[in-house]
Structure formats: C-alpha cells, structure tokens
Amino acid sequence: MNKHVSPKMNRRAFVIGSxxxxxxLAVGLDIPFGGPAVMRAADGSPEIxxxxxxRPDDTVVIxxxxxxxxxxxxxxxxxxxxxxxxxxxxxxxxxxxxxxQSVARKRVWGDFSTGGSRGIxxxxxxxxxxxxxxxxxxxxxxxxxxxxxxxxxxxxxGVITHKGSGRTTTYxxxxxxxxxxxxxxxxxxxxxxxxxxxxxxxxxxxxxxxTTGAMIYGIDVKxxxxxxxxxxxxxxxxxxxxxxxxxxxxxMKGVKKVVKVGDTAVAVVADTWWHAKTALEALPIVWDExxxxxxxxxxxxxxxxxxxxxxxxxxVGNKNGDAKAAIAGAVKKVEAVYSYPYQNHATMEPMNxxxxxxxxxxxxxxxxxxxxxxxxxxxxASGLPAEKCDVHKVMLGGGFGRRGQTDYVRQAVMIAKQxxxxxxxxxxxxxxxxxHGRYHPITQCKMTGxxxxxxxxxxxxxxxxxxxxLFSLRPEALQNGMDPAxxxxxxxxxxAAFGYSVPNxxxxxxxxxxxxxxxxxxxxxxxxxxxxxECFMDELAHAAGQDPLEFRRKLMGNxxxxxxxxxxxxxxxxxxxxxxxxxxxxxxxxxxxxxxxAGAAEISVTDGSKxxxxxxVASTDPGYVVNPAQVERQIAGSFVYGLxxxxxxxxxxxxxxxxxxxxxxxxxxxxxxxxxxESVMVPSGGFWGGVGEPTIGVAAPAVLNAYFAATGxxxxxxxxxxxxxxxx
Amino acid sequence: xxxxxxxxxxxxxxxxxxxxLLWAIRENAGLTGTKYGCGIxxxxxxxxxxxxVATRSCGVSVAEAEGKKITTIEGLASGATLHKVQxxxxxxxxxxxxxxxxxxxxxxxxxxxxxxKPTDADIDEAITxxxxxxxxxxxxxxxxxxxxx
Numbered sequence: 001m002n003k004h005v006s007p008k009m010n011r012r013a014f015v016i017g018s019x020x021x022x023x024x025l026a027v028g029l030d031i032p033f034g035g036p037a038v039m040r041a042a043d044g045s046p047e048i049x050x051x052x053x054x055r056p057d058d059t060v061v062i063x064x065x066x067x068x069x070x071x072x073x074x075x076x077x078x079x080x081x082x083x084x085x086x087x088x089x090x091x092x093x094x095x096x097x098x099x100x101q102s103v104a105r106k107r108v109w110g111d112f113s114t115g116g117s118r119g120i121x122x123x124x125x126x127x128x129x130x131x132x133x134x135x136x137x138x139x140x141x142x143x144x145x146x147x148x149x150x151x152x153x154x155x156x157x158g159v160i161t162h163k164g165s166g167r168t169t170t171y172x173x174x175x176x177x178x179x180x181x182x183x184x185x186x187x188x189x190x191x192x193x194x195x196x197x198x199x200x201x202x203x204x205x206x207x208x209x210x211t212t213g214a215m216i217y218g219i220d221v222k223x224x225x226x227x228x229x230x231x232x233x234x235x236x237x238x239x240x241x242x243x244x245x246x247x248x249x250x251x252m253k254g255v256k257k258v259v260k261v262g263d264t265a266v267a268v269v270a271d272t273w274w275h276a277k278t279a280l281e282a283l284p285i286v287w288d289e290x291x292x293x294x295x296x297x298x299x300x301x302x303x304x305x306x307x308x309x310x311x312x313x314x315x316v317g318n319k320n321g322d323a324k325a326a327i328a329g330a331v332k333k334v335e336a337v338y339s340y341p342y343q344n345h346a347t348m349e350p351m352n353x354x355x356x357x358x359x360x361x362x363x364x365x366x367x368x369x370x371x372x373x374x375x376x377x378x379x380x381a382s383g384l385p386a387e388k389c390d391v392h393k394v395m396l397g398g399g400f401g402r403r404g405q406t407d408y409v410r411q412a413v414m415i416a417k418q419x420x421x422x423x424x425x426x427x428x429x430x431x432x433x434x435x436h437g438r439y440h441p442i443t444q445c446k447m448t449g450x451x452x453x454x455x456x457x458x459x460x461x462x463x464x465x466x467x468x469x470l471f472s473l474r475p476e477a478l479q480n481g482m483d484p485a486x487x488x489x490x491x492x493x494x495x496a497a498f499g500y501s502v503p504n505x506x507x508x509x510x511x512x513x514x515x516x517x518x519x520x521x522x523x524x525x526x527x528x529x530x531x532x533x534e535c536f537m538d539e540l541a542h543a544a545g546q547d548p549l550e551f552r553r554k555l556m557g558n559x560x561x562x563x564x565x566x567x568x569x570x571x572x573x574x575x576x577x578x579x580x581x582x583x584x585x586x587x588x589x590x591x592x593x594x595x596x597x598a599g600a601a602e603i604s605v606t607d608g609s610k611x612x613x614x615x616x617v618a619s620t621d622p623g624y625v626v627n628p629a630q631v632e633r634q635i636a637g638s639f640v641y642g643l644x645x646x647x648x649x650x651x652x653x654x655x656x657x658x659x660x661x662x663x664x665x666x667x668x669x670x671x672x673x674x675x676x677x678e679s680v681m682v683p684s685g686g687f688w689g690g691v692g693e694p695t696i697g698v699a700a701p702a703v704l705n706a707y708f709a710a711t712g713x714x715x716x717x718x719x720x721x722x723x724x725x726x727x728x
Numbered sequence: 729x730x731x732x733x734x735x736x737x738x739x740x741x742x743x744x745x746x747x748x749l750l751w752a753i754r755e756n757a758g759l760t761g762t763k764y765g766c767g768i769x770x771x772x773x774x775x776x777x778x779x780x781v782a783t784r785s786c787g788v789s790v791a792e793a794e795g796k797k798i799t800t801i802e803g804l805a806s807g808a809t810l811h812k813v814q815x816x817x818x819x820x821x822x823x824x825x826x827x828x829x830x831x832x833x834x835x836x837x838x839x840x841x842x843x844x845k846p847t848d849a850d851i852d853e854a855i856t857x858x859x860x861x862x863x864x865x866x867x868x869x870x871x872x873x874x875x876x877x
Contacts, residue, residue, distance in 0.1 A: 070823070203821050207817070207818050207821055207823055209826075211822075211833060212805065213800065217763075219764065272751065272756070273751070273755060347860060348773055348825070348858065349765075350765075398861065429767065633863060636864075638862075639862065640859070640860075662768055663770035663771050668858045670856050670858065671852060671855050671857075671864040672852030672853070672856075674862070
C-alpha cells in the first residue's frame with residue numbers, strides 16, 4: 001500500500017536510526033549511484049542508486065530529501081522518480097534520508113531546503129535521472145541473467161520482459177544483481193509528452209495517517225524517559241534575560257529543572273508540558289529589554305515613511321529610461337503610498353523540537369523545512385562534530401517558511417545539553433510562537449505614474465522603503481548592500497520579472513531594518529510588491545479612464561507568458577460580460593518563483609465594510625504540472641493564506657514587542673468565508689516554476705481592486721480589520 | 729487522580745483536576761492524535777467528542793470531563809473499519825499538512841451525526857476550525873460526498 005513511513009518513536013527505532021547513520025558513515029560512498037559496493041536500507045534491501053531501494057516483494061522505496069509540509073512535494077517527487085523508473089505506482093513508498101546520512105555520503109541527496117517553492121523545480125532533473133539510472137541498472141541485471149542484450153528488454157510497472165523469448169521477471173527479483181552494477185554514465189529522460197505518472201492528479205502518499213491521528217508531527221514525538229520543556233524568550237527582540245527566581249517554582253508538580261537558554265531565554269523542564277508551562281507562567285523573570293523597548297509600530301512607520309523621500313539613499317533594482325525626468329515633465333501624474341505590515345506564519349503546530357544530548361551524540365527529532373540547516377544548528381549548539389549528530393525529520397504541522405529557520409532546534413539542543421542523556425521535547429506555546437516569529441517584512445511603497453496627452457503610461461517610479469530579509473538572514477547574498485530579493489515581482493528579469501513595459505521605469509528600495517526579525521513568509525516579497533503594483537495599476541487605469549484589464553494588456557505586449565495567464569483568468573471569470581447584480585470584479589497578475597500567475601475575484605460589499613467573496617478564479621503557468629490535484633490545492637490554499645493576511649493579519653509592535661498573542665488577535669479565515677477557487681492551469685512547458693507561493697501574490701490585490709470597483713474607495717494598507725472592514 | 733472514559737476505556741490518570749482535557753489526553757493518556765493549536769478554544773485542532781458533542785478539549789478541565797464519554801480521533805473508527813468521514817477524507821485527499829485535520833474530522837463527524845445531509849449553510853455554521861493550509865474546498869466537497877452516499 002502507498003504510504004509514507006513516519007518514524008516510529010520507540011526505543012527500537014531510536015537504536016536502528018542511530019545504527020543506520022553509523023552504517024552510512026562506515027561505508028562512506030561518494031558515488032551518486034551506488035558503485036560496486038552495495039548500499040542498503042535499514043531493512044537490508046539494496047539501493048539501486050541513492051534515490052531508489054527495491055525490496056524483494058517489489059516494493060519500491062523512493063528517497064525524498066525535501067520536506068513534506070502539506071504542499072504535496074513528497075508525492076510529486078515520488079511521481080517524478082517513478083515516471084523514469086517505470087515501476088508500479090501502487091507499490092511505491094517513500095522515506096526520508098537523514099541530513100547526517102547525506103553529509104556522510106558527500107551530500108548524495110543534494111539540497112534538503114524546502115522553501116522558495118523549490119521542492120519540485122530545483123530537484124526534478126536529478127531525481128528523474130535517479131529513477132532513470134535505476135531503471136537502466138535493473139533492466140541490465142535482468143538481461144545479464146538471461147544473457148541477452150539489454151536493448152531487447154522492456155519494462156512496464158516493474159515487470160521486465162525479454163521481447164524475443166517472452167521471459168519476464170520483476171524489479172524485486174533482480175534488485176540484488178542490479179545493485180552490484182556500475183551505473184550508466186548518462187541517461188536519457190523521457191519526453192514530457194510520454195509521461196504517464198507525472199501530470200496525473202494522483203492521491204497523496206501520506207494521507208491515511210492524517211485521518212486517524214497516527215501521523216507523527218514534531219509535537220507528538222515520544223522517547224523513553226523524555227521530559228518536556230516550555231520556554232520564554234525575551235519578548236523584546238534583542239533584549240536579554242536578566243534573572244529568574246527558580247525557588248518560586250522548584251516545588252511545583254512535575255518540575256525537574258529551570259534552565260537558562262542562551263542569553264535571552266529561560267525554560268522550565270518538567271514531566272509533562274502542561275506542568276512545564278504552568279510553572280513557567282509562575283516563574284518570576286526579569287528581562288533586560290534594552291533600547292528596542294522604545295520601538296513601536298508608529299516609530300517604525302515614521303522611519304519607513306522617511307525612506308520614501310527621493311533624497312534618501314536607495315538601491316536601484318530595475319531601471320530603464322529616466323523616470324524622474326519623465327515624471328517631472330508629464331502632462332498628468334498619479335501618486336499613491338501603500339504599506340504592508342508584519343505577518344506571523346502562525347503554523348497550526350507551534351515550533352518544537354526534541355533533542356537528546358550526550359558527550360558522544362546529539363540527535364534531534366523535528367519538523368523542519370531544511371534538514372541540513374537544522375543539522376548545522378545541532379552541530380553548532382551541541383559543539384559536537386557531524387559524525388556525532390543527526391536530525392530525524394518528521395511531518396510538519398505547517399511550514400510556510402517559518403520552519404526554514406532553526407531557532408527552535410538550537411534552543412532544544414541548548415536545553416538538552418544541560419540534561420545529558422535525557423531526551424527533552426521543547427514546545428512553544430501559541431503565545432511564544434506569536435511573540436517570536438520570523439515575520440513577513442514590513443514595507444511602504446510610494447508609486448508615481450505619469451501619462452502623456454493620450455493617456456499612455458510613460459513613466460513609473462516605484463519606491464520601496466523597508467525591511468530586507470536577506471540583510472538579516474543571509475547577508476552573504478546581498479549584492480553591494482542591495483537585497484535583490486526585495487524586487488521579487490518587479491525585477492528586470494529572472495524568476496520574478498516585472499510583466500509590464502514602461503518607457504521610463506525606476507524601481508528602487510530604501511532599505512530600513514527595524515529590530516523585529518524578518519523571515520521568509522509564504523510568497524515573501526512577492527506579497528507586498530504584487531499588492532502595491534497591481535493595486536496601483538488599477539489606480540493608473542482609472543486615472544486614464546480605461547478598463548483595468550485593457551490598460552494592463554497594452555503594457556504587456558513584450559510579456560506573453562504574463563499576459564497568457566491574465567487572459568486565461570479574464571476569460572474564465574467572464575471579464576467582458578457583466579457581473580451579477582451587485583457583484584464587482586478585480587484582477588491581478590504577477591510572476592514569482594519562476595511561475596506566471598493571475599487571479600480574479602468577484603465580491604459584493606455591504607455598507608462599505610462587509611465583504612463577501614463570491615468567486616475566485618486563478619491561473620498559473622509553472623511550465624510543467626506534476627500533480628494537478630496538488631497544484632489546485634496550493635492555489636486555493638494560497639488564497640486562504642493571502643486573504644487571511646489581508647483581512648485579519650498584521651502584527652503590530654508596542655514597547656518593542658509584538659502585540660498579537662493568539663488566534664483571537666491574529667485570526668485566520670474559516671470555511672464560511674472562503675469560496676471555491678476555480679483554477680486554470682496553463683503549463684506552457686520548457687521551464688520549471690514553483691507552485692506553493694506565487695499565487696498568494698494575486699490574492700489580496702484581486703480582492704482590493706474588486707473593492708474599489710464596488711465602492712470607489714482605494715485601500716492602501718493592510719489588514720482590513722484596522723479599517724473596520726471584514727467578511728460579510 | 730482522575731477517572732476518564734476515553735474511546736470506551738476507563739482510565740485512571742495521574743493528573744490534576746484543573747488540567748485541560750487536551751493535555752490529559754495527549755500526555756497522560758498518550759493519545760497524540762488530538763492536537764494543540766491555541767489553548768484558548770479558537771482554532772479547533774483539539775476537537776473531541778464529549779458525550780457525542782464536538783468540543784474543544786483545551787477549554788474543558790479534566791474535572792468537567794469526568795464521568796462523560798470522550799471520543800478522540802483514535803477512537804472514531806470501529807476497530808479496523810474507518811469512519812465514513814475518514815474514508816471520505818482519504819478518497820478526496822482532503823488533508824494538506826493534516827495537523828488541523830483530527831479536529832476537523834471530529835467536528836465533521838459530529839455535524840453529520842446531527843445532520844446527515846448538511847447544506848452549505850449548515851457546514852458554514854458548524855465547521856469553524858482553522859486550517860492554515862486552506863483545504864476548505866476539499867472539506868466541503870468531502871462532506872457533500874458523504875451526505876450524498
């Protein structure tokens with residue numbers, strides 16, 4: 001049966017897991033596809049290359065390095081391998097190699113990072129080659145046994161047939177021999193038109209356990225003798241832990257120890273998490289909050305607004321002609337200032353990790369979007385070398401970019417290190433999760449458009465002011481100080497290219513980095529850039545007295561792929577035919593993560609403040625669609641995530657701290673607020689784009705543009721709850 | 729000590745009476761299918777049935793739950809036979825990350841018990857669980873599929 005095996009949390013698995021790491025290290029092969037020495041899975045079945053294990057019963061185990069967090073990549077990647085392998089899909093199962101195993105084999109499984117909508121697109125080539133390589137070896141093994149040329153053999157669903165004699169065998173029967181062969185130097189991948197597994201909306205491989213409560217998430221990990229920890233980090237970012245009064249809680253039920261975690265946090269370790277949390281709340285703590293305690297949303301907004309001034313320094317991300325001069329001499333100008341707030345990822349499962357530390361070994365069980373980054377965090381926090389560490393990945397209760405960071409992993413190891421030999425599970429409360437996110441960066445944007453006498457757009461000045469994620473998280477990726485990712489969706493070229501041609505264009509970023517830590521929040525910089533640009537496009541169309549779709553189309557002649565998805569959405573929603581009485585439409589498009597997306601919404605508005613979203617249509621061109629059923633879910637989910645942020649989100653800062661503490665102050669859309677999303681997939685082939693994130697960019701502007709159509713009022717800041725606008 | 733009846737079993741658990749039922753289920757009874765999401769009865773990830781009523785177990789104390797029949801996601805199936813909601817969830821591929829789905833499934837099972845053929849309005853009113861992945865349209869479709877069967 002199709003099933004993704006999540007690690008079983010018992011002593012036996014613990015020991016086997018450890019042994020498997022040891023075995024990998026002992027052999028230490030660095031040949032990607034096996035080589036003469038046979039690598040074996042934990043159950044003894046042979047690897048046919050690093051990506052495929054074939055069991056004697058013909059079960060095919062496909063290794064997955066990227067993380068599954070609900071986005072469906074686990075199933076999609078397995079489809080890509082199975083397509084080339086020509087195995088029986090009903091006998092496919094998957095497993096995660098550990099980062100420790102991968103490092104010990106010179107990163108044979110490549111990148112583990114699961115962010116930037118890269119899960120499929122960045123590994124499709126080598127995982128398909130992994131499948132094809134295994135197929136060639138398996139067929140060769142059968143041909144050798146029959147003493148016939150491999151070219152006379154064919155394979156379908158894991159059954160190999162010799163054409164001449166009609167003899168057949170199965171992958172399971174020849175796997176041992178295949179594993180001893182030298183892998184082919186090169187393999188030819190199938191033409192996409194011949195795909196039979198890729199491109200199908202197959203059911204996910206990991207569903208069954210999610211319906212019975214059996215799926216193990218990080219929060220569910222159990223190890224023998226395990227204790228539980230609750231933590232409080234200084235609520236002001238950058239502040240420190242000054243002191244705490246352990247004596248006040250030492251006698252409380254279940255409490256084992258109170259530990260300092262780095263310079264900034266304190267944790268209570270107890271028999272149960274409920275006891276740990278209860279004691280932590282009773283623990284008197286004194287913080288040294290530092291200067292950041294003076295920062296508020298108001299002070300941040302003021303500082304960012306100053307960055308909109310052209311006299312302030314800024315990095316230029318996209319430019320042609322002379323926008324400033326063209327604007328100065330224009331017949332007509334339109335100017336608007338927009339803003340976008342901090343957002344918390346608010347994964348349903350709060351951050352957590354379980355760690356065991358001894359002087360000889362440190363192991364961690366956690367949900368992570370980046371197994372190798374988590375592994376690096378374990379090395380650093382434990383002080384142990386790579387061969388003494390490992391990370392066991394379990395299912396993520398949501399990621400959205402948050403679990404690409406490793407702060408919670410580091411904390412768990414720092415706690416476990418103070419209790420050698422005792423497994424400790426660290427779990428954040430929802431309140432801690434809200435207070436210590438890695439927030440969607442805060443920005444403002446001033447846009448100025450200029451028209452000639454015939455209402456043609458002749459210039460556009462797009463001036464961002466605000467926070468850079470790379471400055472904080474990946475400073476090595478800055479280019480002479482500039483954050484290239486800040487221009488996602490409005491970039492000159494590349495995977496998030498601007499989709500309009502404007503004769504005089506200036507796109508720039510005045511970087512201002514408040515103390516609140518930013519992070520990669522699903523869609524990242526595409527979110528605000530798409531809202532700013534697509535809402536302002538509507539403003540420009542209105543100023544020119546033109547239909548928003550027609551106005552855009554005139555600027556998109558040189559951007560056929562951007563235009564194709566916009567057209568697909570317009571056609572599906574019936575843009576040229578009247579909407580039902582009282583219903584209004586908005587439209588938006590953007591490119592992000594290598595894919596072209598567009599969205600349109602139909603809404604009605606009551607009393608200017610109650611919005612009902614009746615219909616959403618979304619189109620995407622990701623080049624290739626591996627699993628349309630999962631792509632459809634990612635598109636619809638992107639609207640739920642994007643519209644939740646638009647209506648209910650927004651994190652504000654007071655006294656240096658985040659004010660929102662739980663879902664009562666940081667709400668999320670429910671089923672009654674969400675219409676069906678009608679998705680139109682128009683994969684044009686020849687490139688591989690991402691799916692999980694780009695669509696979120698068009699969710700908010702499609703609704704905001706529809707709101708203008710309904711009310712004549714422009715909304716230029718998020719969230720709507722701050723303007724007393726909510727769902728009907 | 730508390731006596732709780734969970735999934736048909738009478739359990740004597742070493743737990744204080746003011747402990748939220750959620751944590752008694754997860755940590756004392758060891759049933760981790762019921763999830764923690766918010767602790768303030770907002771998100772619904774911890775939904776269980778108490779005497780057949782869908783209830784957010786983080787907002788109910790152990791003392792209040794004593795003497796009542798508690799069903800968690802682990803007790804929804806009848807032996808090896810999955811509940812019709814679980815079957816539909818698998819057939820319709822409803823879960824994404826799946827973390828909220830234990831609570832979602834328990835809420836839906838209670839709704840269908842009360843209203844075997846719910847309208848969209850019934851669903852909107854009864855199903856108020858948060859799903860950050862946003863798999864709402866699959867939830868709705870699966871409910872209608874069950875109702876139509």
